[in-house]
Amino acid sequence: AKMAIAEMDGMALFDSIEGRGGRAISLDGASAAPPESPAWSLDGSTIAYVAGGALYVLDVTASSLDEAIEVADSRNGTWLSPAFTKDGVSAVRSSGEWHGIGSTPDDAASIVLVEPGKDPSVLTESSTPILSFAASPDGVSLLWVDHAGIHWTAGDSVHHIPGDFVAA
Numbered sequence: 001a002k003m004a005i006a007e008m009d010g011m012a013l014f015d016s017i018e019g020r021g022g023r024a025i026s027l028d029g030a031s032a033a034p035p036e037s038p039a040w041s042l043d044g045s046t047i048a049y050v051a052g053g054a055l056y057v058l059d060v061t062a063s064s065l066d067e068a069i070e071v072a073d074s075r076n077g078t079w080l081s082p083a084f085t086k087d088g089v090s091a092v093r094s095s096g097e098w099h100g101i102g103s104t105p106d107d108a109a110s111i112v113l114v115e116p117g118k119d120p121s122v123l124t125e126s127s128t129p130i131l132s133f134a135a136s137p138d139g140v141s142l143l144w145v146d147h148a149g150i151h152w153t154a155g156d157s158v159h160h161i162p163g164d165f166v167a168a
Contacts, residue, residue, distance in 0.1 A: 007027075009049060040084065056071065078093070080130070093110055128146045130144050132165075
């Protein structure tokens with residue numbers, strides 16, 4: 001298991017959850033905001049993260065967050081909670097504005113698959129904020145929390161348990 005930790009001045013990557021093989025990826029002058037919510041690709045070669053409400057992808061061999069690529073559609077809403085699925089990087093896109101580190105806009109949101117060179121695909125929509133989103137380790141199933149409860153996919157079915165959940 002690998003680990004990525006978002007920090008105010010960059011990101012730390014580790015080869016294990018015990019902290020072995022650690023190295024830093026710095027936040028240099030061109031980066032607008034500190035990284036949040038790092039997510040590993042299924043093959044471990046890429047990290048997706050959000051910063052300042054924008055969505056980025058970064059090769060794990062990078063030495064600076066300035067090497068990250070901003071996803072082309074990231075100016076249309078606030079991006080949160082990236083995760084990798086079997087089809088690529090997905091994230092929550094809120095119609096609201098970014099209000100600071102750790103904030104969730106209080107607006108309708110959707111989970112969107114973002115593939116380079118293609119238009120983003122909406123996977124699911126919520127009339128309330130999506131507070132948290134995750135994908136299964138194999139990238140097949142999605143799990144998300146909104147004000148209506150917790151939801152998850154299994155094949156083509158979406159399941160739901162009402163309640164006050166905090167995180168996926």
